[in-house]
Amino acid sequence: MDDLFAVPRGWLESFGEIVKFCARILGDIASLRVFKYFGEVLRQAGILIVSSTLVIWGLVFIIGLQCGIEGAYFDRSVGVPAYAGVFAAWCDLRELVPLCFGYMMAAKVGTGIVAEIGSMRISDEIDALEVMGISGVTFLCATRLLGSMLVLPFVYLCSIGAGFFASYLAVVQQIGDVSSGGYFLIFWQFQNPPDVLYSLIKAMAMAIVIVLVGCYYGYTATGGPVGVGTATAKSMVFNIVSVHVIGMLGTQLFWGANPRAPIGG
Amino acid sequence: MSFEDSEGTPIAGDLADGSPAAAAGPELTTRPAPPPGASEEEYANHSYKVYPSGRRNVVEFDNTYKSFGRNQILRGLTMGIPEGMVSMILGPSGTGKSVCIKHMVGLLYPDSGDVRVQGESVPDMPDEQLFEMRKKFGLLFQDGALFSSMNLYDNVAFPLRQHTEKSEQEIEEIVMRRLTEVGLGYSRDKLPNELSGGMRKRAGFARALVLEPDILLFDEPDSGLDPVRTALLGELILEIHREMMEDAKAQKKPYLPTFAVVTHDIMSARRVADYINVLWRGRIVEAGPAQDMLNSDNPFIRQFLAGESQGPLTMD
Numbered sequence: 001m002d003d004l005f006a007v008p009r010g011w012l013e014s015f016g017e018i019v020k021f022c023a024r025i026l027g028d029i030a031s032l033r034v035f036k037y038f039g040e041v042l043r044q045a046g047i048l049i050v051s052s053t054l055v056i057w058g059l060v061f062i063i064g065l066q067c068g069i070e071g072a073y074f075d076r077s078v079g080v081p082a083y084a085g086v087f088a089a090w091c092d093l094r095e096l097v098p099l100c101f102g103y104m105m106a107a108k109v110g111t112g113i114v115a116e117i118g119s120m121r122i123s124d125e126i127d128a129l130e131v132m133g134i135s136g137v138t139f140l141c142a143t144r145l146l147g148s149m150l151v152l153p154f155v156y157l158c159s160i161g162a163g164f165f166a167s168y169l170a171v172v173q174q175i176g177d178v179s180s181g182g183y184f185l186i187f188w189q190f191q192n193p194p195d196v197l198y199s200l201i202k203a204m205a206m207a208i209v210i211v212l213v214g215c216y217y218g219y220t221a222t223g224g225p226v227g228v229g230t231a232t233a234k235s236m237v238f239n240i241v242s243v244h245v246i247g248m249l250g251t252q253l254f255w256g257a258n259p260r261a262p263i264g265g
Numbered sequence: 266m267s268f269e270d271s272e273g274t275p276i277a278g279d280l281a282d283g284s285p286a287a288a289a290g291p292e293l294t295t296r297p298a299p300p301p302g303a304s305e306e307e308y309a310n311h312s313y314k315v316y317p318s319g320r321r322n323v324v325e326f327d328n329t330y331k332s333f334g335r336n337q338i339l340r341g342l343t344m345g346i347p348e349g350m351v352s353m354i355l356g357p358s359g360t361g362k363s364v365c366i367k368h369m370v371g372l373l374y375p376d377s378g379d380v381r382v383q384g385e386s387v388p389d390m391p392d393e394q395l396f397e398m399r400k401k402f403g404l405l406f407q408d409g410a411l412f413s414s415m416n417l418y419d420n421v422a423f424p425l426r427q428h429t430e431k432s433e434q435e436i437e438e439i440v441m442r443r444l445t446e447v448g449l450g451y452s453r454d455k456l457p458n459e460l461s462g463g464m465r466k467r468a469g470f471a472r473a474l475v476l477e478p479d480i481l482l483f484d485e486p487d488s489g490l491d492p493v494r495t496a497l498l499g500e501l502i503l504e505i506h507r508e509m510m511e512d513a514k515a516q517k518k519p520y521l522p523t524f525a526v527v528t529h530d531i532m533s534a535r536r537v538a539d540y541i542n543v544l545w546r547g548r549i550v551e552a553g554p555a556q557d558m559l560n561s562d563n564p565f566i567r568q569f570l571a572g573e574s575q576g577p578l579t580m581d
């Protein structure tokens with residue numbers, strides 16, 4: 001029986017460790033300790049803008065095109081081509097933009113954090129920091145999280161713009177079953193301003209989890225370069241699952257009781 | 266005692282506070298029992314003798330135990346690092362020397378027992394106090410542990426920028442002085458991956474020095490270096506220690522600069538050490554001023570310091 005529960009017990013233990021570690025990082029931000037290293041926060045924010053923004057927008061743009069094209073052809077097939085804007089208003093904003101943002105965050109930012117911090121761990125750089133009287137968790141992890149929190153809301157709002165723009169291009173300019181005015185009439189009818197906020201909350205929850213998980217796996221990496229590789233892979237698995245779980249829970253929470261489409265039943 | 270420290274001044278009678286009581290080292294009067302699970306035979310060569318250093322200890326291990334899984338590393342270690350000396354922690358590979366260093370700076374905590382730095386217990390310190398205490402230390406890691414994203418100059422300037430309010434001009438002055446001392450003044454803009462192993466060690470040394478710590482620890486500074494470079498690094502360690510001793514005395518600092526070098530290179534120990542702790546099977550075999558240790562009649566110490574294959578230390 002012990003063997004039977006060994007694996008789930010191991011998962012629970014790891015999960016508990018991750019939660020404890022994340023609480024430390026969040027504590028560093030809440031207690032404002034991280035502001036001792038505000039220069040590093042700005043540096044991390046800058047790195048995020050320069051190295052990850054375009055690739056996130058690029059992926060969201062492509063998914064916006066896909067959503068627009070498929071929506072337009074589906075609506076044409078059921079005889080309501082003018083309603084193609086529904087797909088952009090719902091599918092883009094509520095599901096696909098947050099998911100694609102989460103995928104790219106996990107693939108580009110999350111793995112990058114694991115690899116960087118993990119390499120620092122195995123080459124004693126984190127120990128060197130600690131010996132200099134600088135907390136590795138605060139300097140390496142809390143600064144990255146705060147940097148992300150400062151930058152990512154704007155990156156995400158622009159991502160929504162990129163997704164919407166791509167869907168508009170596909171539906172109105174490429175397929176052309178509906179006029180620009182007709183498209184926007186339906187597009188705006190099927191969304192409310194709070195939807196953008198909900199979508200933003202979903203994406204930020206994903207981003208925070210991804211950065212925290214990346215920091216955890218990097219900070220606790222052991223076993224040389226192979227260990228860093230394993231930690232990177234593990235973080236990717238954890239993050240992709242988390243992105244979907246957050247996506248599902250967010251949809252249930254924010255739109256589950258929507259009378260126009262009661263997803264929650 | 267006729268032995269002299271790295272400054273060339275006699276150790277006995279050169280106490281930091283001038284009090285004979287401060288000269289007392291961790292002298293053991295009764296022979297400790299072997300650690301749990303070990304036989305008396307395994308520890309037959311441990312005489313636990315501690316020759317007096319004439320100085321107070323700035324770092325003390327008190328019956329410290331540490332295991333990693335089933336691997337018992339420190340098994341009741343009682344050891345002192347005397348103030349103002351270049352101490353060596355010598356011992357066969359895998360005997361817990363680097364683990365000792367990590368305990369001193371609170372990167373590892375003992376399973377039981379205590380580690381004290383300047384009289385304060387490291388395991389009992391809250392985080393804030395621990396980070397403050399660590400500022401008293403400089404640590405040279407085996408491979409230098411330079412930050413790979415920064416060039417040499419920024420690496421050495423990093424502790425100053427984080428912990429002091431000095432202007433960039435003052436920082437540059439200090440950094441360039443330290444880099445020049447270790448012979449790397451011309452490489453300030455190079456990244457760590459553009460440097461050789463020896464250069465990385467010297468750069469790590471410069472970084473460890475910039476905050477003028479009370480205690481400087483060296484984790485196998487000779488690993489991966491050729492014999493000539495090892496000798497040169499040893500000389501550099503002695504020279505810097507001498508310089509720091511003069512400064513500390515001139516400034517009347519409360520603690521004289523203490524260097525502790527972890528190594529298994531006997532030649533370095535002979536050249537550099539004022540004081541030697543010999544560690545085996547997680548405990549000190551014998552400890553004392555270098556001259557006493559080199560004249561020791563303990564068979565393990567004799568074999569180890571002579572680097573001979575015949576003796577109590579085997580491949581097992």
